[in-house]
Amino acid sequence: MLSKLLPLLSILPFVLGAPASAPTGTSTTTPTVFSASSSPTLTNSTTSSAPASTSGASGFITIPLSSYPFTPYPTPTLNPRPPVFPATDPLNPPDVSCDPQVVPDFAPAWATAYEKAKNLMSDYTLEEKVNITTGVGWANGLCVGNIPSNKNFPGLCLEDSPLGVRFADFATAFPAGIQVASTWNRALMRARGLALGQEFKGKGVNIALGPMMNMGRIAQGGRNWEGFGADPFLTGESAYETILGLQQGGVQATAKHFINNEQEHFRTSESSNVDDRTQHEIYAHPFLRSVMAGVSSVMCSYNLINGSYACNNDKMLNDILKREYGFQGFVQSDWSATMSTLSAVAGLDMTMPGDITFDSGDSYFGGNLTDYVNDGYISMARVDDMATRIIAAWYYLHQDENFPTTNFNAFNSNDEVNNQHVNVQSDHYKLVRQIGAAGTVLLKNENGALPLNKPRNLVLFGSDAGPGKSGPNEFSDQGGSDGILAMGWGSGTADFPYLISPLEGIQERARQDGSSVFWDFDDWNTALASNMAFGQAVAVVFIDSDSGEDYITVDGNQGDRNNLTAWHNGDNLVLAVAAQNNNTIVVVNSVGPLIVEPWIEHPNVTAVVWAGIQGQEAGNSIADVLYGVYNPSGKLPYTIAKDLADYSAQLVTEDSGSEFVTIDYTEGLFIDYRHFDQANITPRFEFGFGLSYTTFSYSDLDVSTLPSSDSDEQNLITAWGNGQASPIAEGSSTALWLHEPAFQVTFTVTNTGSIAGTEIPQLYIHYPSSAGEPPSVLKGFTNVEITPGETEPISITLSRYDLSIWDVLAQGWRKPDGQISFSVGASSRDFKLQGDISC
Numbered sequence: 001m002l003s004k005l006l007p008l009l010s011i012l013p014f015v016l017g018a019p020a021s022a023p024t025g026t027s028t029t030t031p032t033v034f035s036a037s038s039s040p041t042l043t044n045s046t047t048s049s050a051p052a053s054t055s056g057a058s059g060f061i062t063i064p065l066s067s068y069p070f071t072p073y074p075t076p077t078l079n080p081r082p083p084v085f086p087a088t089d090p091l092n093p094p095d096v097s098c099d100p101q102v103v104p105d106f107a108p109a110w111a112t113a114y115e116k117a118k119n120l121m122s123d124y125t126l127e128e129k130v131n132i133t134t135g136v137g138w139a140n141g142l143c144v145g146n147i148p149s150n151k152n153f154p155g156l157c158l159e160d161s162p163l164g165v166r167f168a169d170f171a172t173a174f175p176a177g178i179q180v181a182s183t184w185n186r187a188l189m190r191a192r193g194l195a196l197g198q199e200f201k202g203k204g205v206n207i208a209l210g211p212m213m214n215m216g217r218i219a220q221g222g223r224n225w226e227g228f229g230a231d232p233f234l235t236g237e238s239a240y241e242t243i244l245g246l247q248q249g250g251v252q253a254t255a256k257h258f259i260n261n262e263q264e265h266f267r268t269s270e271s272s273n274v275d276d277r278t279q280h281e282i283y284a285h286p287f288l289r290s291v292m293a294g295v296s297s298v299m300c301s302y303n304l305i306n307g308s309y310a311c312n313n314d315k316m317l318n319d320i321l322k323r324e325y326g327f328q329g330f331v332q333s334d335w336s337a338t339m340s341t342l343s344a345v346a347g348l349d350m351t352m353p354g355d356i357t358f359d360s361g362d363s364y365f366g367g368n369l370t371d372y373v374n375d376g377y378i379s380m381a382r383v384d385d386m387a388t389r390i391i392a393a394w395y396y397l398h399q400d401e402n403f404p405t406t407n408f409n410a411f412n413s414n415d416e417v418n419n420q421h422v423n424v425q426s427d428h429y430k431l432v433r434q435i436g437a438a439g440t441v442l443l444k445n446e447n448g449a450l451p452l453n454k455p456r457n458l459v460l461f462g463s464d465a466g467p468g469k470s471g472p473n474e475f476s477d478q479g480g481s482d483g484i485l486a487m488g489w490g491s492g493t494a495d496f497p498y499l500i501s502p503l504e505g506i507q508e509r510a511r512q513d514g515s516s517v518f519w520d521f522d523d524w525n526t527a528l529a530s531n532m533a534f535g536q537a538v539a540v541v542f543i544d545s546d547s548g549e550d551y552i553t554v555d556g557n558q559g560d561r562n563n564l565t566a567w568h569n570g571d572n573l574v575l576a577v578a579a580q581n582n583n584t585i586v587v588v589n590s591v592g593p594l595i596v597e598p599w600i601e602h603p604n605v606t607a608v609v610w611a612g613i614q615g616q617e618a619g620n621s622i623a624d625v626l627y628g629v630y631n632p633s634g635k636l637p638y639t640i641a642k643d644l645a646d647y648s649a650q651l652v653t654e655d656s657g658s659e660f661v662t663i664d665y666t667e668g669l670f671i672d673y674r675h676f677d678q679a680n681i682t683p684r685f686e687f688g689f690g691l692s693y694t695t696f697s698y699s700d701l702d703v704s705t706l707p708s709s710d711s712d713e714q715n716l717i718t719a720w721g722n723g724q725a726s727p728i729a730e731g732s733s734t735a736l737w738l739h740e741p742a743f744q745v746t747f748t749v750t751n752t753g754s755i756a757g758t759e760i761p762q763l764y765i766h767y768p769s770s771a772g773e774p775p776s777v778l779k780g781f782t783n784v785e786i787t788p789g790e791t792e793p794i795s796i797t798l799s800r801y802d803l804s805i806w807d808v809l810a811q812g813w814r815k816p817d818g819q820i821s822f823s824v825g826a827s828s829r830d831f832k833l834q835g836d837i838s839c
């Protein structure tokens, strides 16, 4: 096969995965020359007779060549410096803090795990090592992905999803990623991660396929709800805490999808073309934070980046992830995203589910990888590194110590042997209910509409207020829309054990209050809704909007949403009710932003509750907020625009007819609020916005410089202060001196209202104009609970990294020239205090 391709190599460009518009730094690349006479025999004795090739599915040639001399088994530092940089075992992460000042050092734990892995593998043959890197094939094991056992190694179970154990019973359906991001509360992010981790471990899952941390570049993006919103810092902190929690629970976490999988349309055939600075500052940042959380695995995505498939992308996998970030775990492919055996050289360590396409019976790894090694195309050292990374990650999580065997069958719910129905739910429903409420954002509240105070009666409108007609798991992988929306659709789902609808949550409270509750779940009979709304004390209209993964199309939406309009006639329903009732409250369960212009300014719409994607306790969480049992504190993790066209990046649905669909990230750093601020567009509700039933004031701003805990790196700190970029080396982007707390911003917040509440102070950096940055960039947030009349001291620390921009020419992190200032406030546009940073 290779020989057939050779003539083409002279006429087609090498595609190395380096950004088209940016240099690859200090590295030099020497393309390997393949000689026709020494082409490997590709007949796969173990799995297939299909040829492995250097071509993508459609024949586009990608030659992955490691562009720098990558050392196997990197250990960026073995020099912990407690208390700021303590040696950390993933089962014992640092305590959660709303102003994290500790940078955990996982390198010693990795080093121990690597030693154990090397010992275990000392008598492994090449074939056995290759088997560790190759999934058993689609539906050939108990989990959605499986690595076979070998000698003393019991094999691995890989299972979705980011919000619960998929395809299992007796497991909790947690709020989605977007909900926990909307809490802006690190303790809740960590607690959710831990509870999830405990459930995965209890089911005998070694590797959880989450969290998902793509960026929400496209407001209609189908899988945005699985992730953490449209800002890299918020996403990075959410990913960081979720991973620390998951791994504390004993399961290996997977940071996915690496990278630029920002829409579902054409996800396997589009090239996201992204400049190097945007990649570093926006899309890669959450993965950097994942590495800093000690993440065990990273999943490369389906799409291409700058012309190279993500799982075949030397620049992203070897250069950025393994070199700059010092990632010591393993890279697994998304399901069937491997496109070549040579991807191993580009940094891919494990192919999932193993076969080239589902049930094809062949593999790019397996026998083909063995042949490539035997024939000298891939080094033995690379395969050693691949298998060692995978087994080391297993030791690193202590999964060699009494780890439960897999006790469910993801592919067969009638398998009476393997489905042992282990109940892993504990009391996690309480946390689900709390996060459901804490991630709910109050967007409008007039005439004291909320919280409800023993209303005479309430009438609930819309199918989103009630249960689905055939229960909570009516549609496979939640691929349908009926009843309360508490999850999107696709592989990012789990079965609901039960699902509390708003009707149930509200009725329970109404019984205590003596209120009457009426309802009408018909979304389309607006005349009836108008009649029923007339004369009632409170009318609550429930509307929703759903999306998911591309392999399911719901109501014409192929994963991505076709538009940002409410589903099920929602806008008309609100207008019909508001026409007859001057206390109309709108509750929105949406996977992302909606255009709310048709009714948002209607004088009879007194309140809007953005309830999000809340999981199995949705109705209780909504009731808690409506009645003030939970004083809302959630903040928007994305901008709600007045018009879809106001967003800087738009969904691409047109196939250009060429081999790959080109998606140019021409907006660069200016996504979401960064664009609205820059282009001076007034959003309907800005990023970071959210009301409370109380009010807060801010005062007493101070900024100080903190002493360094990294005395060895004083020269780097001085150079950074002088405006020099950080040098590039293994682990250079996650180095302690860059990430230790370097500046501390303090201020106070007072609860000026009459009830207790939680405020989420946010810190935005304003770079000097020379930096070419957006006007305001989120770099800190915290959460504080304050009783009425009380004042609480707040601290938000910043690192040198937080203040840096990525210098494309120098390939390092640099402080921009000029004065850096910042604002502290209640949203990206509601600034209360402003200051300068001297550095």
Ligand code: BGC
Residues within 6 Å of the ligand: 144, 160, 209, 256, 334, 335, 491
């Ligand atoms: C999704 C991944 C998922 C995998 C396994 C893929 O289609 O993109 O997020 O983990 O399937 O189900």
